[in-house]
Amino acid sequence: MESALKSFRVMAYIVxxxxxxxxxxxxxxxxxxxxAGVAIIGPLHGFLYAIYLLAALNLGLKARWSWVYLLGVLLAGTIPFLSFVVERKVTQRVHREIAAASS
Known part of the structure; x- marks a missing residue:
């Protein structure tokens, strides 16, 4: 789950x-x-958002999140600044789950 978390965190910041x-x-x-900026950045953001969706879906399936929680994480890349907040909360949640599993 650590590798899935790392790719999710990277994509959350990039997106x-x-x-x-x-x-x-x-x-x-x-x-x-x-x-000109929108013509360049728009498609690039769309492509990177698709990769973010895959990274979040991969992490969500490995962490066995509910579909409601996973949908919230997936939508976080569409609202400015929210991906940073959600990334922090997801990281804390996954670290707690890893710690609980190893205890």
Whole structure:
């Protein structure tokens, strides 16, 4: 489960940063007419979000999360800053589960 957690954490940070970059690019597009950023960052974020979904699904299946909790984690990559908060909570939860299993 540790390797699944590591890939999830990396993707959560990458997707979170890319989402913030996408929001900034959208401000530039709709506020100042500069559309190049969205054309580049948008598809890149979409591709990386798909990888984030796979990493979260892999971790969720290994940790045997409920579907409701897993859905919340999956959606965290769509709201700015939320992927950082959820990553921290998921990491704490998985570490607690690993500690409980080894006791």
């Amino acid at each position: 979170g940063v890319m989402l913030l970059a996408l929001v900034a690019a959208m401000v530039l597009k709709y506020g100042f007419g500069e559309a």
